[in-house]
Every structure is written in C-alpha cells, then in structure tokens.
Amino acid sequence: MTTPTNAETPAEILAAARRDHAALVERGLSLNLTRGKPSARQLDLSADLLSLPGDRHTAADGTDCRNYAGAPQGLLELREIFADLLQVPVEQLIAAGNASLELMHDCLAGAFLGTLPGAEGRWADAERVAFLCPAPGYDRHFTLCERFGIEMIPVPMTDQGPDMDVVERLVSSDAGVKGIWCVPKYSNPDGVSYSDETVQRLASMETAAPDFRIFWDNAYAVHHLTDEEVEIADLLAACAESGNPDRAFVFGSTSKVTFAGAGVAFLGSSPANVRWYLERAGARSIGPDKINQLRHALFLKDAEGVRAHMRGHRELLQPKFEAVERILSKQLAGTGLATWSTPKGGYFVRLDVLDGCAREVVRRAAEAGIALTPAGATHPYGEDPQDRTIRIAPSFPELDALEEAIEGLAVCVRLVGAEKLVA
Ligand code: PLP
Missing domain, CATH: 3.90.1150.10 (Aspartate Aminotransferase, domain 1)
Known part of the structure; x- marks a missing residue:
C-alpha cells in the first residue's frame, strides 16, 4: 500500500x-x-453458565426457582452483585428478563399507556412527546422513538457528554420534551464518559415537563479496556439530592458480560418509579426467569467476580x-x-x-x-x-x-x- x-x-x-x-x-x-x-x-469465558445451576434450584431465601411464585423484583443475590456496579441501591434495583432494550421499551409503553409518578396524564394523550437524542448515539434508541412516534431532537455530543447548555435550554422551555437518551459510560459509538458536572446538571436542571425522564442506559458500566477504570457520578443519588428523585431510569444488562441475548437485564430507579414499574410488569408476566438469574448469581458470585x-x-x-x-x-x-x-x-x-x-x-x-x-x-x-x-x-x-x-x-x-x- x-x-x-x-x-x-x-x-x-x-x-x-x-x-x-x-x-x-x-x-x-x-x-x-x-x-x-x-x-x-x-462467550467461551462464560461457558460454565451452561452447566449451572446444576441440580440446585433454590434461591438464597429458599424460593424454588423452578416455580412461578417469588422474587417479582428478581433474585436478591443477583441484585446484590450488581447494585454497586450500576450505582443503584439494592432495594431500588430490579433484575428482569434477557434484554435491557426490552425494559426501555416497557418504560416507554408504560409512560404512554399509564401515568408516570409526577405526570399530569398519559403520554398518549400529550399534544407532543419529544426526546433529546445526543448524537452520535445508539441507533436502537432512535428506533424505539420512531416506533412510539416520539419526535427526536438531536443534541451535539462533547467529550464531557451531551452539550448541557443546549439540553438545559430545550428542557426548560418546552413541556413537550419528555426525556433524554444517555449512554453515560464509554458511550456508543464515541466512547465518551459523562463528566461529574454533566451528571449534576442533568439531575438538577429545571424541566418544563413535570414527568421528564432520563433514560440512563449504562450498558458499558463495567466494560473497561485500560487500567483506568472510569467511574461516573451517581445519577440516582444526584437526582434525589436535587429534589428530582423520580427523574432517572437506570438500565444495564449482562449482555456483554455473559451471553449476549441470554443474560439478565436490570432497571434501577426511585422507590416510586420501581413500584410503578413492578405493578405494570406484574400484569405482563408472572415473574422473571429465576433459573437464569440463579445461574448468573452462582457464576459471577459477587461484584469482584464481575x-x-x-x-x-x-x-x-x-x-x-x-x-x-x-x-x-x-x-x-x-x-x-x-x-x-x-x-x-x-x-x-x-x-x-x-x-x-x-x-x-x-x-x-x-x-x-x-x-x-x-x-x-x-x-x-x-x-x-x-x-x-x-x-x-x-x-x-x-x-x-x-x-x-x-x-x-x-x-x-x-x-x-x-x-x-x-x-
Ligand atoms: N444499550 C446500548 C448502548 C447498546 O450498545 C446495546 C447493545 O449493543 C444495548 C443497550 C442492548 O442491550 P441488551 O442486550 O441488554 O438489550
């Protein structure tokens, strides 16, 4: 050449x-x-998962994972492993199905068809629903917006996260802006991690919509490539301290930890949002796949194991x-x-x-x-x-x-x- x-x-x-x-x-x-x-x-790194949980089928609290009843919020021992890694208190963390994208979809569906904590009504009845989309970003977030008829407003990315001057101007002036997509650590595709100042401003900014939500897709929370294991500020805590406890939905999964599409997905949020979500989830399914969750808890053991x-x-x-x-x-x-x-x-x-x-x-x-x-x-x-x-x-x-x-x-x-x- x-x-x-x-x-x-x-x-x-x-x-x-x-x-x-x-x-x-x-x-x-x-x-x-x-x-x-x-x-x-x-994927071979997780080969042992295929022979777990072996002949064990009880969770730490004695729940028979083979059966319907128990653990609607997911197995406690698995939530304990991921709580700190995802910066969510364990009692506010849900371990769910196999895909965090599904949880994002369900949060949107719930906001359209039901009423979010703090909302004046259903998004389906709102005159306009728009999301801020830091760009470049993850195409499947954009696909979800298209599927739900959500207008997308691009926001430029900087090396600190989305341009917060633009974000603050848009959310404070327009009640139709109901949310923002964020991939806060090692973002897809530019690998940016949000600065502490960006996290603080997202948590504390004035929003015209009382039911504004941050969709915090922390898909790469533990996916380091260097010795510098980047830490980001704790959004849920910052929201609570700023008087906006219900503002954030935190998502994560083991798709790129264990098996892609056959792992476990997580949703963390405020106590009110978690109750709201679980009430809806209880109608959609009798409960999560506890066997897969048990398998993951036995395989990963603890946060250090992850x-x-x-x-x-x-x-x-x-x-x-x-x-x-x-x-x-x-x-x-x-x-x-x-x-x-x-x-x-x-x-x-x-x-x-x-x-x-x-x-x-x-x-x-x-x-x-x-x-x-x-x-x-x-x-x-x-x-x-x-x-x-x-x-x-x-x-x-x-x-x-x-x-x-x-x-x-x-x-x-x-x-x-x-x-x-x-x-
Ligand atoms: N979020 C981001 C930013 C991703 O890049 C991906 C997969 O590439 C996902 C979510 C999908 O995660 P899951 O398999 O948990 O739905």
Missing part, C-alpha cells in the same frame, strides 16, 4: 488511492465491522482496539482526512471523515467486501447532517480479519478524501 508523502501533489495522491482501492477490490474480501457483539472467545470476569474480556478486546488505533494512525494520521476516538472502554470506535464523505466511504468499503454500519445510523432518523461519522465495531472479527478490514477502510477513507480535495 502506498502511503502519501508531502512531496506528492493532490492529483498524485488521488491516483495512488485509486490504485490502492482497485487492488483492494481485486482481493475479493468478505469482512464485517458492523457487529457490536462479543466474539466466540469472549470485575475479574470483565478483565478476561478486556484481555481479548484490548488487542483489537489497539490494532484499530495503530492502523488508523499509521494510515491516516497527519493526512487531515479523518479523526477517530480512542475509547477507554465499551465496544466501539467513532471514525469521523471529511464532511459529506461518510456515505461514500461506506459504499467504497462495501465494493471491496468490507461491511460497515450504514452512515447515518448513529443519528436520529438515520440522518447525519454532516455525513461524517462512521461507527467501527472491532469486537467480533478475529484479530487478523479485523486488521485487514481496518487497512481496507483506511484505503477507502484516503480515496474518498482525495476525490473530495481534488474535485
């Missing part, structure tokens, strides 16, 4: 990039960088994230064609190319057999106004395939960038 030197003219750089891309297409690769899911080797288990994930993931950083630096640093995040945790790298180039980079990569998440998916309505951001998911491919894919991606960034600069 040719690396541009200062001596080359833009036309020469473009000609070289075209040659590199043609050679890349010629190779007929089939690589995939779209999947934000654990690799098989990561931390130790996550160090195993880190060992497998860190070389992949380092490879992305190394290759992007080698191929693109100093070209002015791209910037990218170097996350300290989570599952994604954010790559920003020249304005107006992201869709074309994704298209050129597809031509070369490298599948990328569609440009725009990181923004509400699939529209990245600057057509700039691409989400890279390094976890799933094997290291050599990942390296090949990132090298190929860099070729596409150089090609599309050079085309733009020469045009």
Whole structure:
C-alpha cells in the first residue's frame, strides 16, 4: 500500500488511492465491522453458565426457582452483585428478563399507556412527546422513538457528554420534551464518559415537563479496556439530592458480560418509579426467569467476580482496539482526512471523515467486501447532517480479519478524501 508523502501533489495522491482501492477490490474480501457483539472467545469465558445451576434450584431465601411464585423484583443475590456496579441501591434495583432494550421499551409503553409518578396524564394523550437524542448515539434508541412516534431532537455530543447548555435550554422551555437518551459510560459509538458536572446538571436542571425522564442506559458500566477504570457520578443519588428523585431510569444488562441475548437485564430507579414499574410488569408476566438469574448469581458470585470476569474480556478486546488505533494512525494520521476516538472502554470506535464523505466511504468499503454500519445510523432518523461519522465495531472479527478490514477502510477513507480535495 502506498502511503502519501508531502512531496506528492493532490492529483498524485488521488491516483495512488485509486490504485490502492482497485487492488483492494481485486482481493475479493468478505469482512464485517458492523457487529457490536462479543466474539466466540469472549462467550467461551462464560461457558460454565451452561452447566449451572446444576441440580440446585433454590434461591438464597429458599424460593424454588423452578416455580412461578417469588422474587417479582428478581433474585436478591443477583441484585446484590450488581447494585454497586450500576450505582443503584439494592432495594431500588430490579433484575428482569434477557434484554435491557426490552425494559426501555416497557418504560416507554408504560409512560404512554399509564401515568408516570409526577405526570399530569398519559403520554398518549400529550399534544407532543419529544426526546433529546445526543448524537452520535445508539441507533436502537432512535428506533424505539420512531416506533412510539416520539419526535427526536438531536443534541451535539462533547467529550464531557451531551452539550448541557443546549439540553438545559430545550428542557426548560418546552413541556413537550419528555426525556433524554444517555449512554453515560464509554458511550456508543464515541466512547465518551459523562463528566461529574454533566451528571449534576442533568439531575438538577429545571424541566418544563413535570414527568421528564432520563433514560440512563449504562450498558458499558463495567466494560473497561485500560487500567483506568472510569467511574461516573451517581445519577440516582444526584437526582434525589436535587429534589428530582423520580427523574432517572437506570438500565444495564449482562449482555456483554455473559451471553449476549441470554443474560439478565436490570432497571434501577426511585422507590416510586420501581413500584410503578413492578405493578405494570406484574400484569405482563408472572415473574422473571429465576433459573437464569440463579445461574448468573452462582457464576459471577459477587461484584469482584464481575470485575475479574470483565478483565478476561478486556484481555481479548484490548488487542483489537489497539490494532484499530495503530492502523488508523499509521494510515491516516497527519493526512487531515479523518479523526477517530480512542475509547477507554465499551465496544466501539467513532471514525469521523471529511464532511459529506461518510456515505461514500461506506459504499467504497462495501465494493471491496468490507461491511460497515450504514452512515447515518448513529443519528436520529438515520440522518447525519454532516455525513461524517462512521461507527467501527472491532469486537467480533478475529484479530487478523479485523486488521485487514481496518487497512481496507483506511484505503477507502484516503480515496474518498482525495476525490473530495481534488474535485
Ligand atoms: N444499550 C446500548 C448502548 C447498546 O450498545 C446495546 C447493545 O449493543 C444495548 C443497550 C442492548 O442491550 P441488551 O442486550 O441488554 O438489550
């Protein structure tokens, strides 16, 4: 592969990039960088779960986990393991089904069809329901909004979290703004962790809607990639101290701790919100899968057990994230064609190319057999106004395939960038 030197003219750089891309297409690769899911080797770390709970079927309090009755809030021993990790008092933490996304869906459904604590009525009867969507963000949050007819208002992300001046202005002036999506630690896709000041301002800001809710999706609470294990401020405590105890719904799950889609999801909130949720959940289901919860409690043992288990994930993931950083630096640093995040945790790298180039980079990569998440998916309505951001998911491919894919991606960034600069 040719690396541009200062001596080359833009036309020469473009000609070289075209040659590199043609050679890349010629190779007929089939690589995939779209999947934000654990690799098989990561899943192997939890293999023992498959033979648990063995012939044991009673919870610590004697509940027979094989039967309907008991533990509507989830097994206490599992909630005790995750309470501190998710910054939720154990009595305010619910252990539920297999997906936190389901809990987010159910909180929205409950707000539309019932009345949230502090609300004047159902959201279904409100003139307008809008959510603030820090962007780039997680596409499934945006899908939920579309499904419920919730208007999405993009808010720029900073390296401290959402731009709080914008957030405060919007929530204080518009009673139709009922919520905000937040991925507060190692955010998807840019790996940002919210500063203490951001958390404090979210907890204490004046909102025109009395039933405003923060959907605090702490999906990557324990998913560190470096020795610096980032801690964020405790939102639930900050809300309570600010006189807004019912403002936050905290979500988490073991999807990227144990088995993706076969783990346990958690919801934490104020006592009033927890009662509200459990009352609705009791109509929807007789109770959660206690056997799966027992299996998880026996496997993870305690909070230190979770931390130790996550160090195993880190060992497998860190070389992949380092490879992305190394290759992007080698191929693109100093070209002015791209910037990218170097996350300290989570599952994604954010790559920003020249304005107006992201869709074309994704298209050129597809031509070369490298599948990328569609440009725009990181923004509400699939529209990245600057057509700039691409989400890279390094976890799933094997290291050599990942390296090949990132090298190929860099070729596409150089090609599309050079085309733009020469045009
Ligand atoms: N929230 C975020 C920010 C995610 O990135 C993901 C999965 O990629 C999820 C939630 C899904 O979690 P679950 O499997 O618990 O529904």
